[in-house]
Amino acid sequence: MSNPKVSFVVPCYKLAGFLPTCINSILRQSYTDFEILIMDDCSPDNTGEVAQSFSDPRIRYIRNDPNLGHLRNYNRGIELSRGAYIWLISADDYLRSNRVLQRYVERLDRSPEVGYVFCTGYGVRDGIETDLLGQLQGRGDRDRVLSGKTLLKKLLSGNFVLTPSGMVRRECYEKVSKFPLDMPWCGDWYLWCLFALHYDVGYFAEPMVCYRQQHSLSMTEKLTGERLEACASEEIRVPWTIREHALRLGRQDVARLCIAALADTYARTLADQRYLSAGSNVNFERMENSLQQQAITDLERDCIRARVYATVGNKCYWRHDVTAARHFYRLALAKAPWRLSVLIKLLLISLGRPGHYVRRSILSAR
Incomplete structure (x- = not known):
């Protein structure tokens, strides 16, 4: 069986209630050559039951035992994936557009110098879309390919790339770096910067993902509150x-x-x-x-x-x-x-x- 073009890595820890929305948003994509790895990090809830309720053969359910922690779980999902392009999206986030994957694949196929692509998205609180997030400063209203240096100049002073919006060329993880285990808070920002040091980056102005904000199980909320x-x-x-x-x-x-x-x-x-x-x-x-x-x-x-x-x-x-x-x-x-x-x-x-x-x-x- 040939490898899929895209691998979705979906880390999940105590997020069973959000998981169906995330998975269904992927399954609705117009581009269909993908796999989904649900990375259950030894959740105490019914994540396994929810994951196995999907009958689509493109879905793989993987449970860690014992719990690895979120960064090791990300890296394990990347290592187990088979796609040329890897999209890491947490189980509490979801795709807003059914054509986002098609557009991403076309950009990366067309532009081998581009290491990753990202787009804007909407924050979501209590099921309601709120603010536009992740917009590029300066001509952020149109699609573009940026040189790595141009993006770095904007990105180094603070992360604005929404984690659920980024699809990465596999070689970025293999040749440059996976998630650093000593950066539990800023690991994604660090990788966006590091990849931009080596590659150009594709940007899409349309908000095509949704990022859940301020719920009690959010990794961001946990980290900012405790540390x-x-x-x-x-x-x-x-x-x-x-x-x-x-x-x-x-x-x-x-x-x-x-x-x-x-x-x-x-x-x-x-x-x-x-x-x-x-x-x-x-x-x-x-x-x-x-x-x-x-x-x-x-x-x-x-x-x-x-x-x-x-x-x-x-x-x-x-x-x-x-x-x-x-x-x-x-x-x-x-x-x-x-x-x-x-x-x-x-x-x-x-x-x-x-x-x-x-x-x-x-x-x-x-």
């Missing part, structure tokens, strides 16, 4: 690790992108963890420890510090904490006196309400 600080540490590791890969490949251009992205990542994780009070220095000390451990120049460290302080200053300003904003802008200028934009923001703060009006006017005009 917020560890998640932030992982987010910071991603640009550093991509930079190391880029340097090994001689990609100085990408390494420079990583330096710029690191500042945004440090600032975002500091803000997300509510560490923005001007008198709380503990997390900036962690940032300093992290910077000292990396093989970069003092100038690069000061550039990162300046961008972090300026970004945190912006966040404080728009939260109406002008005192803290002024504090961080001054710190930014101390590290990078040539940052004209920061100097202008300080001057506008000194003008009081007229300065605030000017700043809002500039922002709204963009």
Whole structure:
């Protein structure tokens, strides 16, 4: 029996109630040369019963015993799959369009330089579609093939690729990397970046998948709730690790992108963890420890510090904490006196309400 063109890997742990929607959305695809691997990670619910209720011969039910954890389960599914293209989609997510697989296959067949494809999608809460997610910034309203560097420039500062929307060429997993076991929170983001370092990427503007948000069994909800600080540490590791890969490949251009992205990542994780009070220095000390451990120049460290302080200053300003904003802008200028934009923001703060009006006017005009 010949191998299918596409393998759907469907990890499932205590998601039996969502599984039929996911599987049926795959079975409805207009393109039919695929297999489905339901990867039951030793679920205590009736996942096995639900999986075996499907009579389609393209479905394979695999149960781990004992539980492997989500990353090992992903990797095992990838290893057991047979398709040239691999689509990993959690059992609580589903395909919104019946033609998405056809479009994906056509793109990858036509473009051997493309390592993976992804699309926008809708969030789903309580069965209702909510926000549009995963839209590419800048011409995100049309389909396109992006160079890996172009996507990396956008992606390094934060993940916007919906995990259930990505179909990957098998050789990406075989030649580049599978899911790193030490990145339970950011493993997908890391792989999207790493694959883009080696391949171009296809993007589809139409929202063709659905991503369930904020339910009690969601892996994302579990990780963010239990390990917020560890998640932030992982987010910071991603640009550093991509930079190391880029340097090994001689990609100085990408390494420079990583330096710029690191500042945004440090600032975002500091803000997300509510560490923005001007008198709380503990997390900036962690940032300093992290910077000292990396093989970069003092100038690069000061550039990162300046961008972090300026970004945190912006966040404080728009939260109406002008005192803290002024504090961080001054710190930014101390590290990078040539940052004209920061100097202008300080001057506008000194003008009081007229300065605030000017700043809002500039922002709204963009």
